[in-house]
Amino acid sequence: MNNSSRKLILITNDDSVDAPGIHRLAEIVRSMGDVYVVAPAHPHSGQSAAITTCAPLRISELASQLDGVRFFSVDGTPVDCVKLAMHAILPRRPDAVLSGINHGSNASVNIIYSGTMGAVTEGCLQGIPSVGFSLLHHSIKADFSLSVGFVASIAGAVIEEGLSEGVCLNVNIPARVMPQGIKVCRAARARWTDNYRRYLDPSGVPFYLLEGRFINAEPNAEDTDEYWLARRYVTIVPVVPGASANDSIRALSARFDTID
Amino acid sequence: MNNSSRKLILITNDDSVDAPGIHRLAEIVRSMGDVYVVAPAHPHSGQSAAITTCAPLRISELASQLDGVRFFSVDGTPVDCVKLAMHAILPRRPDAVLSGINHGSNASVNIIYSGTMGAVTEGCLQGIPSVGFSLLHHSIKADFSLSVGFVASIAGAVIEEGLSEGVCLNVNIPARVMPQGIKVCRAARARWTDNYRRYLDPSGVPFYLLEGRFINAEPNAEDTDEYWLARRYVTIVPVVPGASANDSIRALSARFDTID
Numbered sequence: 447m448n449n450s451s452r453k454l455i456l457i458t459n460d461d462s463v464d465a466p467g468i469h470r471l472a473e474i475v476r477s478m479g480d481v482y483v484v485a486p487a488h489p490h491s492g493q494s495a496a497i498t499t500c501a502p503l504r505i506s507e508l509a510s511q512l513d514g515v516r517f518f519s520v521d522g523t524p525v526d527c528v529k530l531a532m533h534a535i536l537p538r539r540p541d542a543v544l545s546g547i548n549h550g551s552n553a554s555v556n557i558i559y560s561g562t563m564g565a566v567t568e569g570c571l572q573g574i575p576s577v578g579f580s581l582l583h584h585s586i587k588a589d590f591s592l593s594v595g596f597v598a599s600i601a602g603a604v605i606e607e608g609l610s611e612g613v614c615l616n617v618n619i620p621a622r623v624m625p626q627g628i629k630v631c632r633a634a635r636a637r638w639t640d641n642y643r644r645y646l647d648p649s650g651v652p653f654y655l656l657e658g659r660f661i662n663a664e665p666n667a668e669d670t671d672e673y674w675l676a677r678r679y680v681t682i683v684p685v686v687p688g689a690s691a692n693d694s695i696r697a698l699s700a701r702f703d704t705i706d
Numbered sequence: 707m708n709n710s711s712r713k714l715i716l717i718t719n720d721d722s723v724d725a726p727g728i729h730r731l732a733e734i735v736r737s738m739g740d741v742y743v744v745a746p747a748h749p750h751s752g753q754s755a756a757i758t759t760c761a762p763l764r765i766s767e768l769a770s771q772l773d774g775v776r777f778f779s780v781d782g783t784p785v786d787c788v789k790l791a792m793h794a795i796l797p798r799r800p801d802a803v804l805s806g807i808n809h810g811s812n813a814s815v816n817i818i819y820s821g822t823m824g825a826v827t828e829g830c831l832q833g834i835p836s837v838g839f840s841l842l843h844h845s846i847k848a849d850f851s852l853s854v855g856f857v858a859s860i861a862g863a864v865i866e867e868g869l870s871e872g873v874c875l876n877v878n879i880p881a882r883v884m885p886q887g888i889k890v891c892r893a894a895r896a897r898w899t900d901n902y903r904r905y906l907d908p909s910g911v912p913f914y915l916l917e918g919r920f921i922n923a924e925p926n927a928e929d930t931d932e933y934w935l936a937r938r939y940v941t942i943v944p945v946v947p948g949a950s951a952n953d954s955i956r957a958l959s960a961r962f963d964t965i966d
Contacts, residue, residue, distance in 0.1 A: 494740035494754035494785075495818050500950030502905070502911075502913035530914060533900040558755050558827060558948045559785075563766070567818060571897050600962065613954050614798050627964030632950035634874070637831050640793040645762070653762035654790060669955075674865075682962055684954035688818045690892035695929075702860065702942055 449637035453479030453605050456569070458527045459548060460561025463508065463519045467547035469589045471579060472515045475544065478516070478605050482540075487519040490517045491550070492534055493561035494577050495568065495687075498522045503530055524565035527577065532572065534588040542605045543569025544615075546579035547597065549588050553580070553618040553671040553681065554634040554662065567687040570614035575604050577614065582675065583621035584592045587615075593619045615684040620675055629679040634670035635663040711741030713865050716800040718787045718823025719808060720750045722777045723768065727807035730850045731839060732775045734858050735804065738865050740774070742800075742868040744791035746821075747779040753821035755947075758782045758786075758793070763790055784825035792832065793949065802865045803829030806839035809848050813878040813941065814839070814922065815933040819875070823876055827861045827947040830874035831907065835864050839876065842935065843881035853879045856888065876943040880935055891938040894930035895923040 455475055460467040463485035470485050487506070490496075503526055508517040518535055520527045528543060545565040552560040562578045569576030579597055581588055600617055607613065616633070619625060638658035645653050662672050671681040715735055719728040737743045749754075749765070758813055763786055768777040776797055782787035788803060805825040812820040822838045829836030839857055860877055869875065877892070879885060890912050898918035905913050922932050929940040 459906050468721050477907050492759045494756045494824065496754045496756040496821075497752040497819050497916065499752045499916055502915060503902070504905075504911065504913050526916075529900045529916070529918075530902060534904070534914065545943050555831060555948055561756075564754065569817070571815060572900070573897075592829040603961070610954060610957075615958075621733050628962050629965055630955055630959040630962050632952060632955060633948060640789045640832070642763070642790060644791050644794070647762075651709070653765065653796065655762060656757065656786075656789070658758055658789075667794075679965070682955070682958060684951040684956075684958055686949075686951040688815055688893060689946075689949060689951070691873050691944040691946040692892060694780070694870060694946075695890055696891060696941040697870075698875075698942060698944055702888050705889055705939070 453540055453541040454536065455479045455481045455605060456536060456543045457483045458485045458524055458545050458565045460486065460493060460524045461549050462486050462489045464518060465549060467549050467590060471544060472512055472545050474594055478517050478602055480527050482516050482531065482536055484522060484527045484535055485519045487521045490561045490680050492559045493523045493564060494559050495525050495564035496523045497525050505530065505535060505578060506673060507607050515586065523569045524561040525576055527567050528568040530706050541572055543574050543576040544601055548580035548591055549586060550584040551580055551582045551618055552578060552616060553675055554636040557616050557633060560706050566614045568641060573611065575586060575609040577601065577617055579617045579620050581619045588621060592624050594682065596625055613684050615686055618671060618675055619676050619683050623678050625680045628679045629674040630682045631669050631671050631674055634667060634672040635685050638662055679692060713801040714796065714798055715739045715741045715865060716796060716803045717743045718745045718784055718805050718825045720746065720753060720784045721809050722746050722749045724734045725809060726846065727809050727850060729771065730806060731807045731857065732772055733778060734854055735861050736772060736775050737816055739796060742776050742791065742796055743794055744778045744787045746784060747781045747789060749820045750783050750832050752819045753783045753824060754819050755785050755824035756783045757785050765790065765795060783822040785828045788828040800834055802911060803834050803836040804861055807850055808840035809846060810844040811840055811878055812838060812876060813935055815898040816895060817876050824836055826874045830947050832850055834869065835869040837861065837864050839877045841879045841881050848881065852884050856885055872946050873944050876945055878931060878935055878941050880938045883938050885940045886938045888942060889934040890942045891929050891931050891934055893943050894927060894932035897921055
């Protein structure tokens with residue numbers, strides 16, 4: 447197989463190029479094609495699809511720790527990494543954008559804040575099959591070993607066969623157990639409570655640190671990711687980034703339109 | 707009307723508490739209820755639904771420039787402003803979250819990167835009727851005067867009558883012309899090209915600044931926001947934040963599920 451027919455795989459994340467999860471993902475897929483890791487120089491959890499519009503972005507190539515995989519850092523967000531990789535690093539258009547493996551859940555409403563999924567959104571908008579992988583364990587020391595087979599099978603299928611135009615995948619993986627299988631489902635409706643812890647700085651001025659609590663609005667809904675994750679399944683949620691709420695257009699038109 | 711039956715309106719944006727657009731929005735709606743402006747201390751365009759998870763957030767109350775409106779800044783993102791306002795600033799749960807008026811378009815795919823709409827997303831997830839307003843003019847000197855009647859009528863209707871649970875609105879307004887009317891529609895499919903300008907710093911090290919170009923994939927689609935904005939209409943796009951792609955679940959289940 448010559449170079450031009452080999453698959454090109456772009457890997458990024460939001461935990462930074464140093465996170466164990468991204469190294470594990472690169473290791474899992476490196477036999478599937480030419481792998482470029484282009485990831486934030488520093489952690490960017492909770493950065494959603496943020497982009498850097500005014501600050502200069504710098505690229506650094508790092509010493510590779512995996513044969514056949516090149517590693518780059520960008521001092522920006524996960525979306526910056528995808529955009530700048532395509533513009534200035536990759537030798538050609540990638541066949542897949544993979545993001546993760548995130549240290550922590552991006553199931554349910556977490557997809558909205560997730561930098562891991564921000565990068566996936568960007569890959570999808572660029573027309574590239576894109577998948578985010580997240581393990582339900584926040585620790586930097588999380589054990590990814592039981593997730594390997596599932597990540598390999600999902601990534602392999604997407605790299606080889608692609609995805610429908612405009613659809614990307616949010617994959618979440620139970621931690622500390624061997625998953626029972628894979629379930630495609632929808633995101634559970636949920637929210638984080640608006641909790642902050644209040645502190646006083648040495649001058650007596652208050653400041654706040656976020657400490658929300660996750661509330662699943664539909665814990666018994668059998669078609670949701672939280673339901674299946676609780677039952678030890680790997681979940682796949684398909685997403686169309688930026689989709690309008692087409693079901694609402696007719697009713698809102700009747701209310702607001704000033705044209706037929 | 708006593709205080710407890712008056713509407714409570716939270717206003718934020720991503721251009722910062724100093725931007726003319728947010729002052730104009732506060733001015734337009736201040737007769738509709740008690741208005742709190744809680745906005746980023748510094749510009750946060752392109753911040754999407756980013757949240758600050760580790761850094762301390764500080765709140766400053768500013769001298770009001772509008773009778774009956776209180777102004778606060780938070781040294782965080784637009785989503786931080788909504789969350790922290792609800793936790794630590796507002797006297798009660800708000801009846802509406804309004805974001806803007808943004809200096810620049812958030813139509814079509816821009817909704818994904820928009821901090822203005824990130825704040826709206828957060829309001830919607832908290833179950834509050836939420837609307838983002840954006841004028842198609844980036845300048846800090848943009849003229850909002852022709853938008854006033856449209857913003858007042860849409861904001862007024864949402865404050866008084868609410869929105870369906872889970873649905874928020876992305877309102878975009880043509881600049882430099884009197885709009886012809888209002889059209890509810892869907893977001894046009896589009897993307898930004900991955901263009902960056904390359905520079906060399908004084909040490910000869912390259913850095914990059916984003917300069918994408920907007921490509922509308924369906925310029926003739928009569929049900930899209932870009933189509934109606936080009937024809938001088940104010941557009942309203944309904945959005946369900948974080949919605950799964952339910953149409954894709956069946957086909958992907960056949961491909962990936964390991965359970966019936």
